[in-house]
Amino acid sequence: MEIFKTASDMREWSDSMHRAGQTISFVPTMGYLHDGHLSLMEKGASLCSALVVSIFVNPTQFGENEDLDAYPTDIERDLKLIKAKGARAVFLPDKKEIYPENYQTYITLEHLPKHLCGLSRPVHFRGVATIVSKLFNIVRPDAAVFGAKDFQQLQVIRQLNRDLNFGINIIGAPIVRESDGLAMSSRNAYLDPEQRDSALSLSRSCSQAEKMVKAGEKSANAIRSHIKSFIESFPDTRVDYISICDPDTLNEVEEIDTEVLFALAVQVGRARLIDNILIKP
Numbered sequence: 274m275e276i277f278k279t280a281s282d283m284r285e286w287s288d289s290m291h292r293a294g295q296t297i298s299f300v301p302t303m304g305y306l307h308d309g310h311l312s313l314m315e316k317g318a319s320l321c322s323a324l325v326v327s328i329f330v331n332p333t334q335f336g337e338n339e340d341l342d343a344y345p346t347d348i349e350r351d352l353k354l355i356k357a358k359g360a361r362a363v364f365l366p367d368k369k370e371i372y373p374e375n376y377q378t379y380i381t382l383e384h385l386p387k388h389l390c391g392l393s394r395p396v397h398f399r400g401v402a403t404i405v406s407k408l409f410n411i412v413r414p415d416a417a418v419f420g421a422k423d424f425q426q427l428q429v430i431r432q433l434n435r436d437l438n439f440g441i442n443i444i445g446a447p448i449v450r451e452s453d454g455l456a457m458s459s460r461n462a463y464l465d466p467e468q469r470d471s472a473l474s475l476s477r478s479c480s481q482a483e484k485m486v487k488a489g490e491k492s493a494n495a496i497r498s499h500i501k502s503f504i505e506s507f508p509d510t511r512v513d514y515i516s517i518c519d520p521d522t523l524n525e526v527e528e529i530d531t532e533v534l535f536a537l538a539v540q541v542g543r544a545r546l547i548d549n550i551l552i553k554p
Contacts, residue, residue, distance in 0.1 A: 274356045277364050283412060287411075295323050297323050298317035298320045303329065303331065304351050307458070311354060314418075315358060330346065333400030333404065334398075339394075388523035389536055409439050418446055425523060448548070453473060456547075464542060468542040471542075472541045475548040482517075491528050493525070493527050516535070519534070529554050
């Protein structure tokens with residue numbers, strides 16, 4: 274497994290692979306890997322002849338007073354896990370390599386970021402769209418795999434791929450959960466034992482919302498109200514949003530008569546956690 278720290282070295286390797294008739298799958302990460310990340314790598318490795326993984330904690334997708342400085346890292350452990358999954362290369366740049374002095378160019382989307390996480394994290398998706406575009410230009414993959422836990426991010430990247438003609442096969446991989454149902458996240462490391470129990474309110478909310486729809490409830494407001502009360506019954510929780518929306522546009526719906534995305538973000542202690550489920554009536 275090769276490790277590249279500069280864009281030019283990474284691009285040269287990718288170009289040589291393509292000249293040799295090889296295809297490249299790509300899994301971008303911010304490190305501190307868990308089984309969810311590893312499942313993305315397994316999927317990526319099955320798609321193409323060479324898997325590339327990147328590790329970069331992207332500063333431009335963190336807003337003021339968010340957890341950039343506290344974001345957990347363990348590069349040595351991450352590299353061992355990536356190697357065990359059969360990756361051929363790792364792109365491991367530093368901040369100056371990605372955002373050199375006098376950097377000025379950012380990418381914004383008009384509609385999709387104005388929903389869900391974008392409402393409380395106004396700079397987040399500008400940072401996501403910018404770093405993903407840069408990584409696509411550097412790694413030059415044929416396919417890229419992203420987790421469906423960050424459903425809005427997945428839709429943003431699909432839109433970005435279409436709008437900017439990257440021509441990459443964007444794959445959405447299912448949410449990977451702990452045995453108790455908690456969606457895997459690097460930020461789960463922030464939770465103490467009591468907060469860990471409160472964090473289960475997210476996955477349980479997804480199940481409750483699905484049961485309500487299956488039982489015939491069509492009012493999105495009724496479901497939102499019930500779920501908000503349920504989550505707030507747990508200690509150390511603060512609801513950021515509870516959304517029932519169109520999976521493609523992310524526009525909120527009021528009457529549930531076709532498939533919807535149920536998505537929520539909840540602050541549990543100092544961890545901001547997200548979860549979602551697609552529900553058909």
